[in-house]
Amino acid sequence: MKDTRFSSLFWNRFRRNSLAVAGGILVLLLFVVAAFAPLLSPYNPDDIDSRHVLDPPGIDHPLGTDDLGRDVLSRMIWGSRISLAVGFVAVGIATLIGMILGAVSGYYGGWTDRIIMRSIDIMLAIPTFFLILAVIAFVGSGIGNIMAVIGLTSWMGVARLVRAEFLSLKGREFVLAAKALGARDLRIIFRHIMINSMAPVLVSAVLGVAGAVLVESALSFLGLGVQPPTPSWGNILTLGKDNIEIAWWLSVFPGVAILITVLAYNLLGEGIRDSIDPRLWSHERR
């Protein structure tokens, strides 16, 4: 007999999507690199070596050295921690805000709904990167501020998604049954409805990490993100721009790292989306 549980249907489909699996493996790999950064990096990322300034890639320094003689590979390995942390914390903040506002909006409706929907419209009409830039420039850079700002400016998608799920689920029999049994609002919201809307939220969160990684690297590149000497992929690229005529390796490698990371999260997210949507299961044999 065929196993028709959701998890096995999901897994069956996901497994056959080789791009999604590749994305998942890359994401796992990134976690490993970030977790074992001290063991994996050949040099101390902050060690300055005046005899090896701007060395091209070679045996001693596989990805070359920067303008202070620091090992680029080691700095990139440590930099993976920044992009991982920013991605997850920023998306965590955004997802939490989005889920709460979306749930309240969809479940209660009426005035609360109208006010929340209007705030979403307002946030969507502000040019986001401009706002982030302005806030960081005025409030100050630093990893905490970056996470907070990215999180606070990217919750709108999740809120809309969760609200839509609540609107479609709150009239269903299982919710009415819970209500008839006297369950409190909070229990209905979290135990009965939210749990059913987790799949699209997960997809949007995974894709959101990709976006957050890109924004962080752009901010760091502009000098408004993670401040040196703390290594981040974006601020190594800034050195690449400053030494554009002589040190191509400072521009090439960190960019490849950003590209692979963002690609991995996007492939994973899209893969989950395709495998999660039961409406697509029927097209399977095309």
Add this chain to the structure above:
Amino acid sequence: MPTYLMKRLVEIVPTLFGITLISFFIIHLAPGKPTDIFTELNPKITPEARERLEKYYGLDKPVPVQYWMWLKRVAKLDFGESFSPDRRPVIQKIWDGKRPLIERRLFVTFMINVLSLIIILAFAIPIGISSATRRNSLYDKVMTTTVFVGFATPSFWLALLLMILFGAHLHWLPISQLKSMNFDSLSLAGKIWDLSKHLVLPIFVSAFTGLAGDSRFMRSSMLEVIGQDYVTVARAKGLSERLVIYRHAFRNALLPIITLIGLSIGGLVGGSVIFENIFGIPGMGQLFYMSVMTRDYPTVMGILTIGAVLTLLGNLLADIGYMLADPRIRTR
């Protein structure tokens, strides 16, 4: 339809109010004052002189009062005077009516964005449609992968790579600014050639990164249309696949393009801070970056507000465009 449009138009007002309120408070409640910069640059400024400056700019008043003053001025389309040493009115800084077109920031950003939008649409539509009609074919897979890579490419990194290749190594193209030093002495054809050489990389970069998202968007729009009943009906009555795709599906799949164009109107003025910064292009993005870095409050607020107005107008225009193009929505 007119009532719906009126409703949308009326809704813009509170939305705009909310946007300026949020932006204003975030910017003005941040620690530090723009006068800090004057004092940093010129340590000889006495506390009294500083106080006079703060009074002059109205910075001694509470933030809500400042916001009210700002709002009253903006109602008359006056965004105030820039805090930067040139002290020019913000509106003049943005519009720059007296200069030749090519030296106006708004025009430069507008031109780059329009050109790249045209390129994006010229490629995204055929790519999206052909991927959708050949779903899961090798072509679709190659295109999907390419699009994903494009999507994941940071625009500033692509810009850097191209600058290294075409500028630093091959010396084919200039790597920054909008025009050469001798621009004014060139003939008209020479001027156009010079501009084009400077614009190739910025426009390519901005088109490439936009292309990924938009062709994906086209693909899913086409996939959705292909799944509709009327397409099945067209097939069922024995039409050739060509006719089904190009007569029945294609035109409907094009509708979301209206949304795409509407959404990009907001970006026309914003431009890209990042690549204008990299290529040293004197556009709106660069102005915003400089204003933010020097804490030029009035200019920052001016650009944010104008950007928001254009975004809202773009959304509205997209709605109107939809109504004009799609009878199903018109009758609603």
